[in-house]
Structure formats: C-alpha cells, structure tokens
Amino acid sequence: MKIKKGDTVVVIAGKDKGAKGKVIQSYPDNDRVLVEGVNRIKKHTRVSQTQRGAQTGGIVTQEASIHVSNVMVVDSDGKPTRVGYRTNDEGRRVRISRRNGKDI
Template identity: 60%
Template sequence: MVIAGKDKGVTGKVLDLDAQRILVEGVNRVKRHTKETTGDRGVKVGGIMTVEASIAISNVMLVDEDGKATRLGARKDENGKNVRISRRTGKDI
C-alpha cells in the first residue's frame, strides 16, 4: 500500500525491488516518449507509452491479511530462525 505521494492509498502487486526503490503495479504511471520504428512484420512500434515508474521504498507499507497497512518486525522462532511478523497484529507473515 502506498502511504505517500499522488497515489496514496493505492495497493498493488510488487513487480521489482531495488535497494531503495520499488516498482508497484498500477502506481506512479508516467508517459515515456519512444522513437517510432518498424518492428517485426512491418508493425510500427513506439510513440507515447504509459508505464509504471519506481517510487521510494519508504513510501510503501506491507498490507496485512485484513487489508490494513502494517509495519514489519522480526523475532526468532523455536528453531532459532528469524521470522517476519506484523507489528500491528503480532502474527507471522
């Protein structure tokens, strides 16, 4: 869920993740101008295309199973492995 910016409140599927940037489906749509060329079989490719652009990872939060935004936490399970938990509910993710 996006928590800041022009798409605040929108939820979407994560398409790509970088160290500080994230690409979310349907969020931060921008227009890209590409040179029109002839592709395979004489089909023209190019023009003005609308694509998703990345946003800062600090502007998104994970959505819990009940549809509300939550922060992440960590704890160790009985085997000593780290497990991600929801800070809002305390349940494992």
Template identity: 50%
Template sequence: MANIKKGDLVQVMTGRKQDKGGDRGKQGKVLDILGEQNRVVVEGVNYVTRHTRVGQTQRGTKTGGIETVEAPIHISNVAVVDPSTKKPTRVGHRVEEQVKDGVKRTVRVRYAKQSGKDL
C-alpha cells in the first residue's frame, strides 16, 4: 500500500531553500503519481517552462506558446503532512475490521504517526 496518494497534502523536504529560489518547505496537494518512475506532481512546486507548438482549435483560436507547469519530483523528497499539526510526518498502517451491510471485512487504514521535530 502506498504511503502517498493523489490528493494528499505533502511538504517538500529536500532541495534548495525558498530564500535561494528553491522549493524546500513548500506544501501542496499531490496532483498526479507516476508509479513507474517513483515520482509525484505537487501543486505549486517545481515549476518548469514548457514551449508548446502553436496550433489551432476547432473554433480557430490559437494555442501554444510558453507555459509554466509543474514537473514531477521524486517521491522520496516529499513527506505527508499531519492534518492536525500541519507538520510533515510518517504514515503508518493498521488493520481494522469494518462492518458494512452485515458483512465483516478487514481493511488496512492509513494514519499519521506523531509528527517529530526533525521532520
């Protein structure tokens, strides 16, 4: 089971500091997960400039030009943020039994471990 999922709030743990133009310490939502490359796309982090070819839509409007989009960042460089303390934390899993429509099921549930000072 993955520790980081789409829609999680994460914080960038490595890289250049924000005062030097980097993204370390920024928090954002996970927009996409690229499982094969072990990378995640985080909202507002790791902006790159992309040049797209000029084209036309059905209505005749021009598309293309220079865009800034979020690029993927390695999954080991981000940590999930604890919703109660707003600090980065590790994620644990516990097995619980749920009763739904009279049927018992065992499910693995993610939970935020206690946020430490070091993270």
C-alpha cells in the first residue's frame, strides 16, 4: 500500500470529496486508511459509571476508515499526486511524486 501513516491526503470520491486530512492509521490488509476529520460517524455506546461516579458513553463522534482508492497523497506543492518508487544512492526504495518527480 502506497499510503502511510502521517501522509497528508485529499479525498477524491465519496461524501467528503475535496477534504484534506492527515492519515492517523493505515490498515494494509483491508486496503483502508483512517484520516483525521474525514468520514465521521456517530457511534452509540452504552452509558456506564466510572469508579468516581461520572457517566461515560452516549453518542460519540469518531472517524471511520476509508478505502485507499478514494484518497490521493498530497505532494510538497500541495496538489494531489500518484505515488511512484525509485531507488536512491544507498539502494533503498523511496516514494516519489509522479506529478513532479520529487521525494514524498
């Protein structure tokens, strides 16, 4: 999977199209990523009491994962780009922007 944790991405399809956010977590087995501020859902949790007597639970808003095909990495110029690979001088694979050829 070409999108990693910490990348800035833009949503290219779906209800949050055009939104930018940072990847919080990636799930390579499922080809999904968790993006900050994108695909927010309301989760209903059971209200319970803590040891100090405070109540926790109710309706909680949180991010849900989004498929990697619906996001694109934002390059150093701030524009969406596809990701490619090349080997550097030390023989390691590095990700590059297909739009301008710079390292990501």
